Amino acid sequence: MSHNRTAYVILGGLSIQSNLSGYELHKAIEENFGSFWGESYGQIYPTLKRLAAEGLIVPSNSISASRKRRQQYSLTDAGRACLREWLALPFQNDPPRNEFLLKLFFGREAAPGVALTHVRELQERNRRMLAGLEGIDKMARANQPRDPNMPYWMLTLGLGIALTRAALDWGESALAQLSSLQQVAAHGAQPAGEGPAEDKG
């Protein structure tokens, strides 16, 4: 009777909109909070079955979808209660894993241009990310101006945008620093990529 977080994402999704199938949930998750959460079909479908068996959701096909061979679900009262209980619990810090930062940290071990390449790539991804988030922001303001969920959705969007902007700013200065570092290395100084690194042990 304990649930993983996939279960709560599903309950949460169904709390916003009824009559969603696994496929639709997957799409909704990607669209609405793809920037801070992800779920795979391999998680979603079994979890739907389980939640239904536990009575937290019920199969409930809308008329429009009944012909389309897909099983939709809706939240039960028990499901809603379960979701609220979880929402009130302290959130857990997800284990930190940032491969970009890891590679940057070991940057001196690589050839001089490697770190620079990674930062450029990060900038590109973040520019795309920012454009996407700002697009969602615009859409949301236009289409659901007075949805009671809006304040919360805007706050999550706001954090995403703020963090992405901060990362982009950092990236600019990082590019400058790495460039000048490469300049120095190209002159007399020993490039990092050659020979064993010194040992501080």
Add this chain to the structure above:
Amino acid sequence: MSHNRTAYVILGGLSIQSNLSGYELHKAIEENFGSFWGESYGQIYPTLKRLAAEGLIVPSNSISASRKRRQQYSLTDAGRACLREWLALPFQNDPPRNEFLLKLFFGREAAPGVALTHVRELQERNRRMLAGLEGIDKMARANQPRDPNMPYWMLTLGLGIALTRAALDWGESALAQLSSLQQVAAHGAQPAGEGPAEDKG
């Protein structure tokens, strides 16, 4: 012959300092990049064995530690080459999972104070995080002023600090918005925690 990222963290750690044991690696990872990476003993020890079997690292006890019943390792040339190869590969975006944002997104479903509580908690964690990062920054500048790794370490630290500051700024404004939202809810408007939410499907 394929490696998970634990292997590369270990190779990277040993590239900076030789003669490290599993225990010391664990501590070093936590101290040096705990803010963006984590490893458990359950990963570290088996991986050490495997890397040694593959010849990427070698058992190499320093004299100072030989009495302390602990197995230390050092990087081989093959290990260093393997690390460099990986460093040059494009970094992968780690799957986004932020439970705080998830709970905030579903905030309307919870009682009015819940989101506020979560944001306050986030602020506290981020203040601690910032203090820790700034402490490391200070220490590093003082102790290893001309280590050739320094530029890279400072960059990673810089991103961490920039992101944490941005999150703290966002938090302040979020607290204000949520407070006024709660004020409104406390008056005539129907609090979110009552009755089923409307269905847009």
Add this chain to the structure above:
DNA sequence: CGTGGCATGTAAACGGTTACATGATTTA
């Protein structure tokens, strides 16, 4: 009628954490 994409589902593998077991070393 056939093909491409929509939709659902499952099995296996993987990466990782947790809990546990154990012994050695230090310190009081």
Add this chain to the structure above:
DNA sequence: TAAATCATGTAACCGTTTACATGCCACG
């Protein structure tokens, strides 16, 4: 010599991704 903590290791479990299998539906 007792307690704390240092240090290594393993087995079980968990959550998740991946690859695969399958059938339906719409459209040409």
